[in-house]
Amino acid sequence: MKTRKLLDKLVAYLDGDARKRKKEKDEIKAVLKKLKRREKKLKNLLDETKDADKRTALQKEIDIVHAQRKKGVRLLKA
Amino acid sequence: MLRRILLPVIFLILAYGFWISPDFKVIAAGVAIFLFGMLALEEGFKAFTGGLLERLLRKTTDKLWKSLVFGVVSTTLMQSSSLVSVITISFLSAGLLGLAAGIGIIFGANLGTTTGAWLVAGFGLKVNIAAYAMPMLVFGVILVFQKSKALNGIGYILAGMGFLFLGIAYMKDGFDAFKETLDLSQFALPGLLGLLVYTLVGIAATVIMQSSHATLVITITALAAGQVTYENALALAIGSNVGTTITAILGALSANIEGKRLAGAHLIFNVITGTIAIVLIKPFAASVDVISAAIGIAADDYTLKLAVFHTLFNLTGIVVMLPLIGRLVALLEGSLKAKAKHISEPRYLTESAEAFPDTAVEAVRNETLHIYENSRDIIASGLYLHPADLTSEAALNERIAASVHGSPTDIQAAYETRVKPLYNAVIEFISRTATGWEQQQMADLHWLRNANRHLVEAIKGTKHLQKNLSIYVRGDNAHIRDEYNRLRLQIASVLLLLEQLRNGEDADVAILALDGIRARLERGDEAYTDRLYAMIREHRITPQMGTSLMNDTGYAHDIQRDLMGMAETLFAGPERELAPAQRKLQLDEDEMADALGERAASNDPGPPPGKADGA
Numbered sequence: 173m174k175t176r177k178l179l180d181k182l183v184a185y186l187d188g189d190a191r192k193r194k195k196e197k198d199e200i201k202a203v204l205k206k207l208k209r210r211e212k213k214l215k216n217l218l219d220e221t222k223d224a225d226k227r228t229a230l231q232k233e234i235d236i237v238h239a240q241r242k243k244g245v246r247l248l249k250a
Numbered sequence: 251m252l253r254r255i256l257l258p259v260i261f262l263i264l265a266y267g268f269w270i271s272p273d274f275k276v277i278a279a280g281v282a283i284f285l286f287g288m289l290a291l292e293e294g295f296k297a298f299t300g301g302l303l304e305r306l307l308r309k310t311t312d313k314l315w316k317s318l319v320f321g322v323v324s325t326t327l328m329q330s331s332s333l334v335s336v337i338t339i340s341f342l343s344a345g346l347l348g349l350a351a352g353i354g355i356i357f358g359a360n361l362g363t364t365t366g367a368w369l370v371a372g373f374g375l376k377v378n379i380a381a382y383a384m385p386m387l388v389f390g391v392i393l394v395f396q397k398s399k400a401l402n403g404i405g406y407i408l409a410g411m412g413f414l415f416l417g418i419a420y421m422k423d424g425f426d427a428f429k430e431t432l433d434l435s436q437f438a439l440p441g442l443l444g445l446l447v448y449t450l451v452g453i454a455a456t457v458i459m460q461s462s463h464a465t466l467v468i469t470i471t472a473l474a475a476g477q478v479t480y481e482n483a484l485a486l487a488i489g490s491n492v493g494t495t496i497t498a499i500l501g502a503l504s505a506n507i508e509g510k511r512l513a514g515a516h517l518i519f520n521v522i523t524g525t526i527a528i529v530l531i532k533p534f535a536a537s538v539d540v541i542s543a544a545i546g547i548a549a550d551d552y553t554l555k556l557a558v559f560h561t562l563f564n565l566t567g568i569v570v571m572l573p574l575i576g577r578l579v580a581l582l583e584g585s586l587k588a589k590a591k592h593i594s595e596p597r598y599l600t601e602s603a604e605a606f607p608d609t610a611v612e613a614v615r616n617e618t619l620h621i622y623e624n625s626r627d628i629i630a631s632g633l634y635l636h637p638a639d640l641t642s643e644a645a646l647n648e649r650i651a652a653s654v655h656g657s658p659t660d661i662q663a664a665y666e667t668r669v670k671p672l673y674n675a676v677i678e679f680i681s682r683t684a685t686g687w688e689q690q691q692m693a694d695l696h697w698l699r700n701a702n703r704h705l706v707e708a709i710k711g712t713k714h715l716q717k718n719l720s721i722y723v724r725g726d727n728a729h730i731r732d733e734y735n736r737l738r739l740q741i742a743s744v745l746l747l748l749e750q751l752r753n754g755e756d757a758d759v760a761i762l763a764l765d766g767i768r769a770r771l772e773r774g775d776e777a778y779t780d781r782l783y784a785m786i787r788e789h790r791i792t793p794q795m796g797t798s799l800m801n802d803t804g805y806a807h808d809i810q811r812d813l814m815g816m817a818e819t820l821f822a823g824p825e826r827e828l829a830p831a832q833r834k835l836q837l838d839e840d841e842m843a844d845a846l847g848e849r850a851a852s853n854d855p856g857p858p859p860g861k862a863d864g865a
Binding site: 196199200202203206207210229232233235236237238239240243244247 | 836844
C-alpha cells in the first residue's frame, strides 16, 4: 500500500498537468483566505457605520466578496 | 586612444610569450579555458534566472543578515561574484531591491567568493582535476544541445565546471613545467615594496581578466609550483579583491543611479578591506598561522594558508563595514545624487534592467506606474481638479462644489509631453527585450501593455469630455452644470478609490476589490435617464445640451472603465502571482446580479449610459 501511494505521488509529480492544477488550487486557497479577512473587515466597518447610503454601499460590497468566496469554493470542489 | 592600442599590445605580448615559451602558452591557454568555463557557468545560471533566482532574491533580502547570507550562498554555488553583483545591480535598477539590501548581498558575495580559493587549494591541486573535467565536458555539451531550458542550463553549468577544472589543470601543468625554464620567483619582492607592487599586479590582472577568481587560481597554482612567494601571493590576493570591483563598475555604467551607488559601495568596501589587509598584513599573516595550525593545515601548505588569509581579510572587512552600512548608504546617496529627471523621461527602463526577464517586467511595471501618475494628473486637470483633491472624499466634494475658474488644460499637449514619450519608451523596451521568455513573463507584459493602452484611452476620453465640460461647468445654467459636476465627481471618485486601493490594505486582492467598483460603474446612475428627459421636457436644459450630456456620459463611463482595466493589472498588489487566481474568482455580469439580488427583482435593466448622435 505504501509503495502504491509513493508511486501515485511520483506519477502525480511527473504529470505536469496535475502539478499545474494543484498549484492553481493552492493559489485559489490563498486568495480565499485573503477574501475571508476582507469580508470580516468590511462587516466590522458596517457595524460602525451609521450613514444609510454608506451602509448600503458597504452591504453591497460584502455581498460581492461573499459571492467571490462562494465562486472560489465552487472552483476548488470542481 | 589607450583603449585602441591596448588590445593589439596585449596580443603582441601574448604572441611573443607563446613564441619564446611553450609553457607560457599552456598557462595562458589554461587561463583562457578557465575564463571560458566561467562564461559557460554564467550562461547556465542565467537559464535559471527566469524565476527561481528572482523569487529567492525577493524573499531573502528583507533583512540585512539574510541579504548577507544570500550573497555568501549564491556566490559559493555559482562561483562568480561578478554574476551575483550584476544580478544585484540589475534588481536594484528595476526597483526590486533597496540599496542597503544590495550592499548586504555584495558584502556576502565577497565572502562567498573566497570559497573558490578553498576549492582550488584544497581539492583542485590535490587530485587529478582534469580527470573530473572530461566527463563533465562530455555530459555538459550533450545537455547543451537539448531543447529543454532547464537541461540546457544544467549542460552549460556542467560544461562550465568542466572547463574550469580543465583550465586549472592546464595552469598547474604549465607552471610546473615553466619553473624548469624560467624561475619567476627570482622576481619576488620582499617587504612593503613587494606588498604594494604585487597588489597592483593583482589589480591589473583582475581588471584585464575581469575575474578575481581567475587571478586567485593563477596565484594559487603559481604558489603551488613555487613560482611566487607566499608573501607576494598574499598581496596578489588583496589586489584581486580590489580589482574585481571593475566588473561591478562596468555593470553599473548602464544602470540607473541606484546601480551606480551599489557599485560605489562595492568599490569602497573592497578598497577599505584591501587597505586594512595591507596595513595589518603582519598580524593577518600571524593569525593565518594560528588558525591554520588550529584546523590542521600543515605549516608549509601555503596554498591552503592563502585560502585562510583570503577568507580572513574578507571576513574582517565585513565585520568592520557591517555596522557602517547606514552611513555608507547616506554617504552614497549624498554624493551620487539622482539627476532630476524630466517628467517625460523614463525612470526605470535602463539597459541593466533588460538583463533578466523578471527585472525587465518589473521595470515596465514601475514605468507604467509612472505613466499612470502622469495620466492621473492630466485627467484630474481636464476635470478642473488638482491631484491634491484626490486625497479624500471631503476634499473632492469641496472642490467639485466650488466654482470653476481658469482656462482649460491643453490635454493633447499634456499627453504629448508627459505620456506619449514614456508610452513609446515602454513599447520600444518591450519589443527589444521580450524574446524567448517564459509564458508567465510574456503574460505579465501582455497585461502591462494593456494597462498602458487603457491609460491612453482614458486620456483621450477626457479630451473629448473636456470640450463640453469646460463650457457647461463655467456656464450660467445650473442644471446642466450640476450634471457635468456629477460626471466630474464620478470619474474623480474612481481615481480616489484607485489611489486608496493602491496604497491600502486591500492591495493584495486588488483585482477582486475592483469588482465592487465595477458593479457600481456598470449600474451607473439609475435615475440619470429619467432626470435627463425631465430636464429637457421642462426646458431646464436645451435638447442640444441633453445630447451633449448623453455623449459625455458615455465618455465618462469609458474613462472609468479604462481606469479600472488599467488598475486590474497595475495594482495587482505585492502578491502578483495570485493575479490569475483572482481573475478566476471575478464575478461575471450574471453572478454579480445574483450577488446583489437583482436578477429576480429587476425587469428593466435601463439603458446603459451611451453616446447619442449629434452634439
